Amino acid sequence: MIYWQIFLAFFIPGILGYGGGPASIPLVEHEVVDRYKWLTVEEFSEVLAIGNSLPGPIATKLAGFIGYEVGGVVGSIVAIFANVAPSLILMIVLLGILLKYKNSPKVKRLTLYVRPVIAVLLGVMAFEFFSSSYSGIGLWQTIIIAVVSWLLMEKFKVHPAFVILAAFVYGGFFLA
Amino acid sequence: MKLQWDLFVAFLRVGLLGYGGGPASIPLVYKEAVDRYKWMEAEEFGDIIALGNALPGPIITKLAGYVGYRVGGILGMINSLIASVLPTVILMIVLLKSLSSIKQFDWVGGMVAAVIPVVGVMLAQMTWTFLSNASKGLGWLVTIFMLGIIFFILHIFSVHPAIVIVTLLIMALVQKDKQSVQKKNEGKVS
Numbered sequence: 260m261i262y263w264q265i266f267l268a269f270f271i272p273g274i275l276g277y278g279g280g281p282a283s284i285p286l287v288e289h290e291v292v293d294r295y296k297w298l299t300v301e302e303f304s305e306v307l308a309i310g311n312s313l314p315g316p317i318a319t320k321l322a323g324f325i326g327y328e329v330g331g332v333v334g335s336i337v338a339i340f341a342n343v344a345p346s347l348i349l350m351i352v353l354l355g356i357l358l359k360y361k362n363s364p365k366v367k368r369l370t371l372y373v374r375p376v377i378a379v380l381l382g383v384m385a386f387e388f389f390s391s392s393y394s395g396i397g398l399w400q401t402i403i404i405a406v407v408s409w410l411l412m413e414k415f416k417v418h419p420a421f422v423i424l425a426a427f428v429y430g431g432f433f434l435a
Numbered sequence: 436m437k438l439q440w441d442l443f444v445a446f447l448r449v450g451l452l453g454y455g456g457g458p459a460s461i462p463l464v465y466k467e468a469v470d471r472y473k474w475m476e477a478e479e480f481g482d483i484i485a486l487g488n489a490l491p492g493p494i495i496t497k498l499a500g501y502v503g504y505r506v507g508g509i510l511g512m513i514n515s516l517i518a519s520v521l522p523t524v525i526l527m528i529v530l531l532k533s534l535s536s537i538k539q540f541d542w543v544g545g546m547v548a549a550v551i552p553v554v555g556v557m558l559a560q561m562t563w564t565f566l567s568n569a570s571k572g573l574g575w576l577v578t579i580f581m582l583g584i585i586f587f588i589l590h591i592f593s594v595h596p597a598i599v600i601v602t603l604l605i606m607a608l609v610q611k612d613k614q615s616v617q618k619k620n621e622g623k624v625s
């Protein structure tokens with residue numbers, strides 16, 4: 260029975276959470292804190308704070324941890340599955356249809372029309388990251404890190420993984 | 436086997452290095468799937484992001500799951516999902532069980548702060564890729580015009596991106612084909 264509740268608690272935020280992981284946080288809180296009372300508001304914000312300081316997608320970290328708290332390892336798996344599977348299946352079906360008609364002019368146009376939207380979404384996201392960095396560590400640090408990482412990735416073709424690791428080391432020593 | 440290993444490593448990196456939530460990992464997935472392993476073209480990746488954005492749920496598991504499925508079938512899908520999700524969930528459980536609060540460690544905050552501009556650069560690079568692709572198909576003038584309108588709709592009128600994407604998808608499907616005769620001929624040949 261508890262597994263069914265866990266499933267519902269993470270299925271609903273997964274389906275309604277438009278705009279990716281961060282958008283579903285309040286929905287998860289509603290289920291976990293208000294409806295099922297598995298955690299208090301304080302506990303939830305503690306979990307969220309730690310989740311935010313770890314890498315990886317936030318929604319699955321919340322699902323995995325809270326599922327584990329409530330229902331052990333099985334609870335954890337149920338929660339992640341409920342959170343991830345519905346939209347993934349939908350995605351595979353829809354993209355399957357799209358790929359099948361890849362050469363039809365309609366689908367080609369579809370790809371074309373969507374590109375500027377993606378560009379705007381990505382561009383705005385880039386701007387938000389720079390501006391949050393500006394208010395966090397200031398203009399000069401932001402510019403230096405941005406320019407150095409751009410040079411490494413674009414000119415010297417260093418894999419982003421190494422650039423990020425280098426940034427971790429730099430930040431751990433100089434921005435703490 | 437090699438393929439499944441590649442998928443696992445690729446999405447393990449994405450899961451472990453994607454600080455700042457799902458959207459921050461999009462450029463990492465792009466680097467792995469398009470640049471490094473060449474599993475797909477930038478155009479196809481754009482379609483996946485568009486559809487992923489128009490569907491609910493976390494973006495990164497949709498990307499990992501779909502890319503895994505497309506390249507390595509059901510096994511690839513499960514493999515990629517596990518790689519992108521599991522390590523950080525385990526880390527989270529271990530940390531929350533052992534330490535009461537990691538927030539006090541200043542160096543963790545410093546590490547996260549230093550990664551933010553790097554992600555900004557990666558997002559900017561991807562933006563550029565999509566812009567130049569868009570202008571190849573639509574021409575610079577139309578592209579800039581569309582950018583302006585889309586920006587207005589999204590950020591001045593605060594319309595949800597999913598609505599904009601779905602509207603454009605419908606427009607593309609409903610619009611009549613100009614070269615339908617030509618297309619028919621191409622179809623016969625192929």
